[in-house]
Amino acid sequence: MKKDLLKETAKEKERAIIVGVAFNKIQYKFENALEELASLCFTAGLEVVGSTYQNIKEQNPSTLLGSGKVDEIKLLVEELNANVVVVDCELTGSQLNNISDIVGVKVIDRSMLILDIFAGRATTNEGRLQVKLAQLKYSLPRINSITNSSGRFGSAGVGMRGPGETKLETDKRTIRENINKLEKEIIKLKEQRLIRKSKRQKNQVKQVAIIGYTNAGKSTLMNTITKAGIYADDLLFATLDTTTRNLFLEEGKQIVLVDTVGFIDKLPHAFIEAFNATLEETVDADLLLHVVDISDPNYKEQMEVVEDVLKQLHADKIPRIIVFNKIDKLNKPFVVPNNAVIISAKNNNGIENIKEKIKTLLF
Ligand SMILES: Nc1nc2c(ncn2[C@@H]2O[C@H](COP(=O)(O)OP(=O)(O)OP(=O)(O)O)[C@@H](O)[C@H]2O)c(=O)[nH]1
Ligand SMILES: [Mg+2]
Structure with a gap:
């Protein structure tokens, strides 16, 4: 037990390169946006070792970021010995995969990061159910890339944290079934909330x-x-x-x-x-x-x-x-x-x- 605990503390934090993103903005405070992204990384337990940003004028469908930018990130990853890249917007499954193929490490997007923080924070039954539902809804259209990524880079670490103790199921059908089940449970809780609400309204x-x-x-x-x-x-x-x-x-x-x-x-x-x-x-x-x-x-x-x-x-x-x-x-x-x-x-x-x-x- 004690030995495991030691191992746990000695485990190094994942080293992240953060990437600020804006879409054709004339004025955008990348500095502030990167600071917020760094705080999110810190909250999620990542160590930020480098950053870059891009104001995207024309979206490259396969990687969202321009190819020059992705190459630059690859160099940063190598130079700074990073093992994760965090991109400051929501990416599709194939974009996550494509960038990750080029830079050679796991890529997570802003939504994954936020949902990961939520997963570590929810304390009530309802909170946990909702986080789990959000993670499943996020992962359903991206399931291939998530499976690929955990295959290549291991299933531990930020962006891979399962809701509660369970790992994200890899099978789309199972995910859909789980989404349905969770939605039903949440509806039950919602009914209780409505009862409380009507009581409150009755008492004005x-x-x-x-x-x-x-x-x-x-x-x-x-x-x-x-x-x-x-x-x-x-x-x-x-x-x-x-x-x-x-x-x-x-x-x-x-x-x-x-x-x-x-x-x-x-x-x-x-x-x-x-x-x-x-x-x-x-x-x-x-x-x-x-x-x-x-x-x-x-x-x-x-x-x-x-x-x-x-x-x-x-x-x-x-x-x-x-x-x-x-x-x-x-x-x-x-x-x-x-x-x-x-x-x-x-x-x-x-x-x-x-x-x-x-x-x-x-x-
Ligand atoms: N200096 C100063 N710090 C404050 C004040 N109010 C809150 N804080 C600090 O701001 C931080 C965030 O406060 P919280 O009350 O957790 O903020 P919150 O809006 O509930 O944040 P989330 O639940 O994370 O969304 C804490 O470190 C607080 O001590 C204030 O009036 N003055
Ligand atoms: Mg609060």
């Missing part, structure tokens, strides 16, 4: 969902307001399962507050499909608290991503309060717009303003 309790980009401070805010004791950490996707708490504002004014999974740029398609149940907590809300990390240089882009995802969920018409968070990290003056509050969730600063705004908007 309003639901407020805390939403926002990953790492914005949603769980910290939830903890500060309700003493919920939720895991909050400087990691992307620290929260994967929703947590619900009652919050008493004043006599006759009680709400249900929900902490939700964070959003991120280029969320995997399979995620939105599979996480319907969790994301419905957002759609069902009477009010959204959109938490923004004002200290992040990319906060405007992150707000746009959140707005985009809300549109995809048809939740963009729900009234919302913008909560600019981490004011303690800001060293320049900031003019707060009318529909917003500015707080430090960590230092318990400005929280009363949120409660006041909620009261005015909901009661």
